[in-house]
Amino acid sequence: MTHPEGIRCRVCGADAVEPWLEKRAYRILSCRRCGNAFVPDSAVPDDLESLYTSAYFGGGEATGYPSYEADGPLIERSLRRRMRWLAGLAPKGRLLDVGAAYGFGLGAARAEGFDAMGVEISPEAADAARRRAGVPVIAGDFLEVDIPGTFAVITMFDVLEHMRDPRACIARSRELLAPGGILAIETGDLASPWARLLGTRWYFLDPPQHLSYFTAAGLAALVSEQHLAPTGRVRRFGRWVSLANAAFKLAHNAPGPIAGLFARAAARPVGGALYVNFGDAMTLAARRPRD
Numbered sequence: 440m441t442h443p444e445g446i447r448c449r450v451c452g453a454d455a456v457e458p459w460l461e462k463r464a465y466r467i468l469s470c471r472r473c474g475n476a477f478v479p480d481s482a483v484p485d486d487l488e489s490l491y492t493s494a495y496f497g498g499g500e501a502t503g504y505p506s507y508e509a510d511g512p513l514i515e516r517s518l519r520r521r522m523r524w525l526a527g528l529a530p531k532g533r534l535l536d537v538g539a540a541y542g543f544g545l546g547a548a549r550a551e552g553f554d555a556m557g558v559e560i561s562p563e564a565a566d567a568a569r570r571r572a573g574v575p576v577i578a579g580d581f582l583e584v585d586i587p588g589t590f591a592v593i594t595m596f597d598v599l600e601h602m603r604d605p606r607a608c609i610a611r612s613r614e615l616l617a618p619g620g621i622l623a624i625e626t627g628d629l630a631s632p633w634a635r636l637l638g639t640r641w642y643f644l645d646p647p648q649h650l651s652y653f654t655a656a657g658l659a660a661l662v663s664e665q666h667l668a669p670t671g672r673v674r675r676f677g678r679w680v681s682l683a684n685a686a687f688k689l690a691h692n693a694p695g696p697i698a699g700l701f702a703r704a705a706a707r708p709v710g711g712a713l714y715v716n717f718g719d720a721m722t723l724a725a726r727r728p729r730d
Contacts, residue, residue: 449477449651450605450661462639465646475657476629478650483603488580490648491561508567510681511543513712517678518547518596521623521722525592526551528670528724529621532591537581537608538598542568549574553592558584582607589617596625596722600649609665616727622667625676625722630654633717643719658723667725674723677716 446468447454453472460467469476484490507514522544525534531552536544539557541564548555549572557576559565565578577584582604593612602608612622627643628634629652634641643649653661655673662669 446479448473448475449480449603450475450653450657451664452606460639460644462644463646467644467646467652473657473660474630474654475661476652478646482647483650484647488560488562491564507541509683511541513679513681515543515547515550517676518544519550520676521594521596521625522547522551522553524674524676525594525621525623525724526553528726529591529619532617533588534592534594535586535590535615537593537595537612538601539568539572539576540564542570542572542574542576544594544596545572545574545576548594558586582611586615590615590620591617592621592623594623596623598626599624600626600643600645600651600653603650605651605661606665609662609667613665613667613727616667618727618729620727621670621724622662622727623722623724624658624662625720626653626658628653628655628673628719628721630656631717631719631721633719641719653721655721655723658721659725662723662725667727670724670726673721675716675718675721677714678720679712679714682711682713 446456448456448470451470451473453470455471456468457471458466459469459476465478465482467476467478532554534548534553534555536548536555536557539545539559542557545555545557545568555572555574557565557568557574558581559568559576559578560580562578565576568576577586593616595608599605599608609622616622629643634643643652659669
């Protein structure tokens with residue numbers, strides 16, 4: 440890979456970037472200033488919305504999910520734990536779920552007593568979330584749509600890595616938070632031991648859907664630059680996943696012969712679920728100071 444002349448970091452804006460690795464023919468660059476990594480703008484699809492089709496959520500693409508809807512109860516079960524944690528950090532007022540997908544996070548938020556609404560870039564997913572959760576879900580880009588009022592909590596679970604401009608997303612979140620409100624972000628930790636062990640086979644390295652990759656220190660610095668105060672160290676919750684989902688991810692990241700075995704397993708109806716926590720997914724809460 441040649442040195443990336445004239446490219447600035449997607450996360451912090453610095454020009455101290457250098458080649459890191461390639462995956463699926465996408466260059467991923469790292470930043471010496473913030474420690475995060477990113478796919479350069481030249482490789483980002485003009486229409487991000489076009490990536491998140493029914494194929495992405497239903498196993499028709501090489502990345503995404505074997506069946507997001509089928510995993511819904513497990514996703515909601517995992518998110519209930521996060522919502523209970525957030526209920527201890529902020530009043531059970533209005534909650535905005537950014538990247539609401541099919542509404543499982545909204546269901547978890549409602550179950551924990553939040554007055555929830557969502558925003559989702561995929562119109563199809565937004566419609567499904569609206570019907571499932573019975574709450575307002577705005578279809579469109581978080582940075583462009585009109586979102587009324589302020590919120591006690593804003594959640595971005597497995598979302599910030601998808602965003603074209605992470606800094607702008609954090610800045611808008613701060614604007615939408617009430618004083619004392621909480622922004623909660625969950626994403627992969629590229630500095631975790633599991634990520635280092637897997638290298639290019641780490642499943643969070645998922646271009647072009649995932650555009651930015653964070654370390655715990657780099658994520659904390661990002662929210663701090665936008666005048667939000669981390670409430671403590673990152674949490675590492677883990678999650679429930681179906682065996683079909685686990686096989687699907689392994690099929691697209693394992694070495695060739697082994698990948699074929701997992702691909703065949705993912706293609707067949709597989710029951711059962713397991714709880715996984717490799718410590719490579721981190722959740723950070725940051726508070727807007729009281730004015």
